Amino acid sequence: MDLNRPALPLQNRAARNRKALAATAIATALLLSACGGGAAPQGAEQAAAADPASGANASGAVNICGVKDASGIYKGTAEAFTKANGKVTAKYTEIGATTDEARTQIVQRLEGKSTECDLFVTDVIWTSEFASQGWLLDQTKLVEANKDRLIPSTVETTKYQDKYWGSPFFTNAGLIYYQKDKVAKPESWQQLYAEAAKAPGNGYVYQGKQYEGLTVNFLEMLYSAGGEVLNEQGDVTVDSKETRDVLNFMSDGLKNGSADRAVLTYNEDPARLAYESGDFGYQRNWPHVYRLLNATPLASSFGVAPLPAWEGGKASGVLGGWNLAISAHSTNQAGAVAFIDFATTPDWQKHVAMDYSQAPVNEAAYSDPAVLQKMPFATELLASVKGAKPRPISPVYPQISQAIYKNVYAVLSGTASTEEAVQKMAEEITTAKASF
């Protein structure tokens, strides 16, 4: 997919230094190093840090920007915070209708050093990209201060180069929905696929369209099989036996009827709608499906399970969800810290589940009786969240993900062999990393 981008020995040349608007320390540092022609790349290394104590004395207005507020959680939290705090007023601005659009809009603001937004709601996969550009405030101290109330796996999604660049707000993890009257609760992927192939009405639906969701579906299996894309040092380790096994397994599943070929066109919503028609036994989807399924004739017959393990391995998954990142150009960093403090309190995290059906980042919330009543599958969800891992951590994650989903798709649709796809995937991920 990549256009033979040569490795970059970048020289500091033109840096746009039109208007040094708000003279925050970080902006000045950026300009100085860019104009001075120094060799040190300006990025994560020199970012300013958020002071965890500053939240207590905060006042003024905080503008939180992000994707459209489907569940109402962003606006709801802003309102509740404003009411509880008394000194700081928070407001939520929807700046993108889809995740992709929101990212574009956020990037445009950050590139222009805009002071419009103090906080961004960021998809977990954006952290390293934004942090590497010096766009975000270092939240390491804040996260350390709050660490005991946050689930460790969710905190990991905000980590880049040993620092934390955001605080988790709510999380997400894949679940298996299954028809209790037709199929058994999945214990392993192998058992799920075998069961799904037994009868035409038992089939498995997942997100197999050529897009981010396919990367997620593939990684969930790869992680549980013990494979990985990048190792701890960031080397490309995707060319492995595990990757081949998982690819063969998925493509066999399409051939032997475990999964309907239609999954090649499904993202989250079509997969859900297909499952709601009652023609399938298993579905992989996010927690939001629970409430929707309850409004269908399947309400009494479906069960929820955490993602299964690979045979002989350990169950794992991939984390979704959203973090709160403070803009380096924010003019009210203290207010932003106060908002984060509020949003991550165990008490508000209960509301995250009860009022907005999102997965809390605080473990205690999952065993709260009121939460359990609204989210009877909270135990399964917590198991999924705790076992899940972040997607590959890299500022060029979008390119890495494309390398994954395009090549996985090629195998599933039968246009490439597993061997070809694995090699190409590894090659493209290596090229992608070189463009960084």
Added chain:
Amino acid sequence: MSTLTAERPTAELATRPKSPKRRRLRGESKLHPMVWVFVIAVMGFSLIPFYWLVNTSLKKGASLSQGELFPSQPTLENYLVVFQNPEFLLALRNSVIIAVVTTTVALVFASFAAYALARLKMRRKAMILTLILSVTTFPAIAIAAPMFSIWREIGLYDTLLGLIIPKLTFALPLAIYTLTSFFKEIPRELEESAYMDGATPFVAFRKVILPLAVPGLATTAILVFISVWNEFLLAVTLTTSPEARPVPVAIAFFSGTSEFEQPLGTISAASVIITIPLVILVLLCQKRIVSGMTAGAVKG
């Protein structure tokens, strides 16, 4: 001017016997059965996907996944939801303002430019035509980001005017090309006779060309209106608040209860609703589109 229209000389057909009848009066009964088959085929092709859209707009919840050809429990709830959404109504207002203003200004500017290109002596017409075309051909994604920064600097970001200006820019080429082509069709002899009556070129344009070009103007108006109405990328890049968002962006902001849920029912209902202004526009314009301007001749 109508007298002029009726009496104008015909270019190469002057020797042919003139018919008092107009073509559109030719027999209504003479339609061949095959034509009817074609009429039905065309209607079917146009309407079946539209029917599916209406069908979806009448379903909610679980019935969206049933794929029924006729909704078993049709409901107007999606329409109610859309109409009770203040942001959608605001967007409807914005879209109407943007589309009407842009179309009007584009028609005025473009008809001037088109007349100059089609009729007047002018240098570098080829270059002008190429430049005009290149403006509309340039991929919007490549200019959206710089436009965003410039618009913020000069305070046009998130305003209706800030949308009208770029939309006008990208509508002008279509309007200029279409009108130039239509103006070319109008026989020169008509202006010549106006000149002989002492008219200036501008008067000839206003009194001879414009009235004769009404079908072309009406067609152009519809094409420009709809392209402005539907444009999405610039609209989403240059707005952030419901006060400035036009309809396509507002629809994209419809949401289910979760980020992963596509609210098919309300999206469909809103799409059906917004065809209504377009239908009204077409009904208003359609007499003009086929106005039988031509009792006379045609450029060879």
Added chain:
Amino acid sequence: MAIKTLLPGRSPSSATARPVSGRDRAERKLAFRMTAPSLVIMALVAAVPIGYAIWLSLNQYSVRTAGLSRFVGLENYINALASHEWWAAFGQTFLFAGISVSLELILGTAMALLLNLAFKGRAVLRTVVLLPYAIITVVSAITWQTMFQPNMGLVTNVLSTLGLPGGDVVWLGEHGYAMAVIVMADVWKTTPFAALIILAGLQVISAETYEAAELDGASKWQTFVNITLPLLRPAIVLAAIFRTMDALRVFDLPFVLTRGANGTESMSMLAYTQLRENRLVGEGSALSILTFLTVMVVSVIYVRFAGGNIRDVAKEEQ
């Protein structure tokens, strides 16, 4: 742009040496005044962003460090032109544009002839035929997506109920079929555009022309081929230019329907991926400009070789 040279130059017959008369000068002044508003607004709005995009395409930007760049000249273009992805997208886009624009012109001409006939209910027909054009592209993409959804789509349901082939095909998941859906969705939505322009072209053909042909004893088909079609040429060429331009930049339909899978990735999608998703601004801008140049070359070829009024205008050089 060097495209100017592709347009027909000044025709040898136009006497440029002729002294400029006072009337000529006045006419040129008027022409200038009449084109100025359009040109000024286009220049003001488009020039800076277009120039900026061209500048970006000559540089390579660091994804990691904002603002860090180096001048690479035409390297981004050379890399793009050397890549398999560009040529695959190029071929796929032309395949899409070729099929859909041909269908749109044929159907559009037929529709225009139909709309021009006098019969009861033609007002209804005119409105109905225009409906698809009024649907927002993304919504039309979603509609076609659900129509072809296996098991619960309109088309798949009807086909399998009637026992016709195609009912059990995963349309958007197969090579060829996916392209077919995208073509159908585009033809559905934009044929009315072509029909409208051609209909307006029909209006300027006089009744006498037809009657003359009838007197000559020409059959309906002969009249159509020998008289209507040549006279419609300017309108058809006009529709072809704008439809081809749009079709070669197709983005929404494949983006929503397939995300570029199964041989449907278009040039614009490639540019979008590099520009927006990967934020390789230099490479992405180069791809946008390559797309732009491709479309311009095709448009200019159209204008030059398909004829029509625009060519006539371009040829007038005084």
